[in-house]
Amino acid sequence: MDRETPRKFATTPGTRDVLPPESTRLLGVQGRIRDRFRLFGFREVLTPALEYSEVIEEHGLRDVSYKLFDQDNQMLLLRPEMTTPIARLISQRLAGSPPPHKLSYVLPAYRRASVGRGQSAELYQAGVEVVGSSSPREDASTIALLVDVLQSLGLSSPKDFAVVLGQSAFYAGYLRHAAPDAATAVTGALAAKDLVAVDAIARELPAGVASGVRGIPRIVGPATDESIIQEAWRFAVGEEAKGALENLREILRHLEAHGALGAVILDLGLSGRHDYYTGAVYEAYASGLGFTVANGGRYDNLLRRFGKELPATGFAIYLERLLSVLPEEGQQPLLILVGGDVGGIEAAAGLRRLGVPVLHLSEDLPPEAALEYARSVDAAWISYPAPEGVKLATAEPAGEFVFMSPESVARTVLP
Numbered sequence: 164m165d166r167e168t169p170r171k172f173a174t175t176p177g178t179r180d181v182l183p184p185e186s187t188r189l190l191g192v193q194g195r196i197r198d199r200f201r202l203f204g205f206r207e208v209l210t211p212a213l214e215y216s217e218v219i220e221e222h223g224l225r226d227v228s229y230k231l232f233d234q235d236n237q238m239l240l241l242r243p244e245m246t247t248p249i250a251r252l253i254s255q256r257l258a259g260s261p262p263p264h265k266l267s268y269v270l271p272a273y274r275r276a277s278v279g280r281g282q283s284a285e286l287y288q289a290g291v292e293v294v295g296s297s298s299p300r301e302d303a304s305t306i307a308l309l310v311d312v313l314q315s316l317g318l319s320s321p322k323d324f325a326v327v328l329g330q331s332a333f334y335a336g337y338l339r340h341a342a343p344d345a346a347t348a349v350t351g352a353l354a355a356k357d358l359v360a361v362d363a364i365a366r367e368l369p370a371g372v373a374s375g376v377r378g379i380p381r382i383v384g385p386a387t388d389e390s391i392i393q394e395a396w397r398f399a400v401g402e403e404a405k406g407a408l409e410n411l412r413e414i415l416r417h418l419e420a421h422g423a424l425g426a427v428i429l430d431l432g433l434s435g436r437h438d439y440y441t442g443a444v445y446e447a448y449a450s451g452l453g454f455t456v457a458n459g460g461r462y463d464n465l466l467r468r469f470g471k472e473l474p475a476t477g478f479a480i481y482l483e484r485l486l487s488v489l490p491e492e493g494q495q496p497l498l499i500l501v502g503g504d505v506g507g508i509e510a511a512a513g514l515r516r517l518g519v520p521v522l523h524l525s526e527d528l529p530p531e532a533a534l535e536y537a538r539s540v541d542a543a544w545i546s547y548p549a550p551e552g553v554k555l556a557t558a559e560p561a562g563e564f565v566f567m568s569p570e571s572v573a574r575t576v577l578p
Contacts, residue, residue: 177284196289199312205267210248213239227274241273249292254469262295292477302443303417310423317490320426328445329433330411336403341372380432391429439465449488456485499537502527503548510548517573
C-alpha cells in the first residue's frame with residue numbers, strides 16, 4: 164500500500180505569518196508613510212503581483228524571481244521589485260497624460276534569493292517613482308522625501324540614520340574616458356563592494372589612471388563638507404564625468420534648500436543595486452542594522468524598453484527592516500467588553516463613539532476566563548455592561564472592578 168505524502172501546512176521558506184502586535188505596527192507604519200507620500204502630492208497605484216517574464220529584463224532580478232506558467236504556456240514572474248512594473252504601467256496606461264508622473268506604492272515584492280540564510284522571500288516595500296523629468300531638483304526632492312519619511316517615523320539623523328548618496332555616472336564616465344578596457348571589471352568589483360579587487364585591477368593600470376580608479380571609491384564624507392566635491396573634481400576627466408559631478412552639485416544645492424543636507428553622506432564609489440541606474444544613486448542605513456533600509460536612484464533608460472523616452476527617479480523602503488529600528492511606541496489601548504446581550508451591544512457602540520477601541524465578546528465569560536482572553540490579545544482592560552455604564556478593571560495587573568460612566572471610561576482608557 165502506498166504511503167500518503169504528508170501535507171505541508173507550514174509557511175514556505177522565506178515567508179512567515181505576521182501576527183499582532185507586529186502586524187499592527189507594520190500596518191500603522193504603512194499608513195503613516197502613505198500620509199507622507201500624499202502630503203508630497205504622490206498618487207498611489209496598485210500593480211499585479213504577476214508580470215510576463217519579458218517585463219523584467221535585468222538578469223539578476225530574473226534569476227531570483229519565482230516563475231510559473233499560464234494556460235497558454237507563457238512564463239510569468241512574481242514581481243521581484245516595483246520600479247519596472249511601474250515603468251510598464253506608465254508606458255501603457257498613462258501614455259496620453261502629461262509628465263511628470265508622480266506615483267507611490269505600498270506593496271510586497273517576491274524574491275528567491277538566499278532564503279536559506281534567513282532572508283525574506285516576501286519583501287514589504289513602500290516607495291515612489293517620478294517619471295518624466297531629468298531635473299536634479301526631482302532627485303533632491305525624492306531624497307528629501309525619504310529623509311522626511313524616516314524622520315516622521317521617529318528617527319533622527321545622523322544619530323539614527325544616514326542617506327549615502329553617489330553618482331554612478333561619475334565613476335563610470337571616468338572609467339570610460341581613462342580606462343575603457345578595465346571599466347567592466349572595475350564596475351563589477353565595485354558593485355560587489357570589493358575594494359580589494361578594485362585595487363588589484365588598478366595595479367595593472369598606468370599610475371595616473373590607477374590613482375583615480377583607487378581614489379574615487381574612497382571619496383566619502385558628509386554632504387555638508389564642500390571639500391568632498393572639490394576632491395572629486397581632480398578626477399573629473401571627460402564630459403560625462405564632469406556633467407555627472409555638476410549634476411551631483413545641483414542635487415546637493417537643492418537638498419540644502421529642503422533642509423535635508425545634514426542627513427546625507429557622499430560616497431563617490433556608490434554604484435547602485437540595479438543595472439538600470441544611470442545617475443544619482445543612494446542608500447539609507449540605520450544605526451545597528453547591517454542592511455539598507457531603503458535604496459533608490461535615477462534610471463533614465465528603463466522606460467525605453469516599453470517604447471517611451473522618459474527619464475525617471477525613485478526609491479523603495481524595506482518595511483520589515485525599517486520596523487526593526489523604529490523606536491517602540493505604546494500600543495493603542497484595547498478594552499474587552501464581556502457579554503451583556505443587547506445591553507452589551509449598546510455599551511460597546513457607545514464606547515466606540517467616544518473613540519475607545521472595544522472588542523465585544525458575546526459569551527458571558529467569568530472574570531478569570533475574560534482575564535486570560537484579554538492577556539492573549541494584549542488588551543489592557545476588561546469590562547462588563549452595567550446600567551448607565553460599565554464595570555471596568557485592568558487586565559495586567561488584574562485589578563478590582565469599578566463602575567464608570569462611558570465618558571469616564573474614555574478618560575481612563577485613552578491616552
